[in-house]
Amino acid sequence: MARMATETRAILYGFWLSSCSWRVRAALHLKDISYVERSVDIVNKRSQLTDEYRVINPSQKVPALIIDGATIIESMAILQYLEDTRPKPSLMPRTPILRARMREICETVVSGIQPLQNVGLLSHFDSTDQYKNFTKYWTERGLYSLEDLLQKSSGQFCIENQLSMADLCLVPQLYNAVTRHKLSLDKFPTISKVYETLLEEKTFSETHPENIKQKDM
Numbered sequence: 001m002a003r004m005a006t007e008t009r010a011i012l013y014g015f016w017l018s019s020c021s022w023r024v025r026a027a028l029h030l031k032d033i034s035y036v037e038r039s040v041d042i043v044n045k046r047s048q049l050t051d052e053y054r055v056i057n058p059s060q061k062v063p064a065l066i067i068d069g070a071t072i073i074e075s076m077a078i079l080q081y082l083e084d085t086r087p088k089p090s091l092m093p094r095t096p097i098l099r100a101r102m103r104e105i106c107e108t109v110v111s112g113i114q115p116l117q118n119v120g121l122l123s124h125f126d127s128t129d130q131y132k133n134f135t136k137y138w139t140e141r142g143l144y145s146l147e148d149l150l151q152k153s154s155g156q157f158c159i160e161n162q163l164s165m166a167d168l169c170l171v172p173q174l175y176n177a178v179t180r181h182k183l184s185l186d187k188f189p190t191i192s193k194v195y196e197t198l199l200e201e202k203t204f205s206e207t208h209p210e211n212i213k214q215k216d217m
């Protein structure tokens with residue numbers, strides 16, 4: 001905790017494998033906010049469950065962001081705070097209907113997919129296969145919705161040609177779907193196209209979990 005008091009940059013408590021941490025990491029990068037990341041191993045050490053971390057985040061999850069003298073938890077609350085306090089470049093599309101389209105995509109990922117494939121669920125199933133079938137079912141259902149949504153709204157990115165919160169939610173979830181859950185995107189051509197384009201963007205390539213993993217080791 002003593003280190004917190006002397007650190008002038010924002011502090012992101014996250015984990016390389018955490019999709020919600022990647023959303024925030026990408027926003028910090030896009031908005032060029034100086035920060036340092038502290039790793040909370042949510043998989044092997046289960047460090048999120050310690051009393052020390054609970055002081056930082058009572059939900060005992062990542063991410064948490066310390067910025068402007070405040071601690072903010074929950075990735076979507078963090079993204080909105082960053083947008084409100086550092087509006088340029090904006091993570092919000094320019095019209096109400098495009099912002100509604102963006103929120104449809106965010107909700108589909110944040111409520112409809114992510115919590116139903118969280119690694120923390122594994123211990124609540126009788127077998128790993130049961131967990132895998134469950135996560136595959138809900139992730140694929142979400143991907144079918146996202147394919148339809150992106151057919152309506154996408155340009156090179158989720159919402160036309162401007163990076164938005166929808167992209168920050170989409171990319172980490174697709175990384176999980178493809179890399180962790182071994183799902184194919186063959187049935188989702190619009191998602192695949194947008195995903196490939198987004199992975200080339202520095203916002204995602206420079207905040208990619210594989211880079212963060214190296215720093216953690």
Ligand SMILES: O=C(O)/C=C/C(=O)CC(=O)CC(=O)O
Pocket residue numbers: 017018019020021042048060061062063118119120121
């Ligand atoms: O399941 C837990 O105990 C903790 C999970 C997290 O901290 C991360 C999370 O919920 C979502 C993610 O993968 O980013």
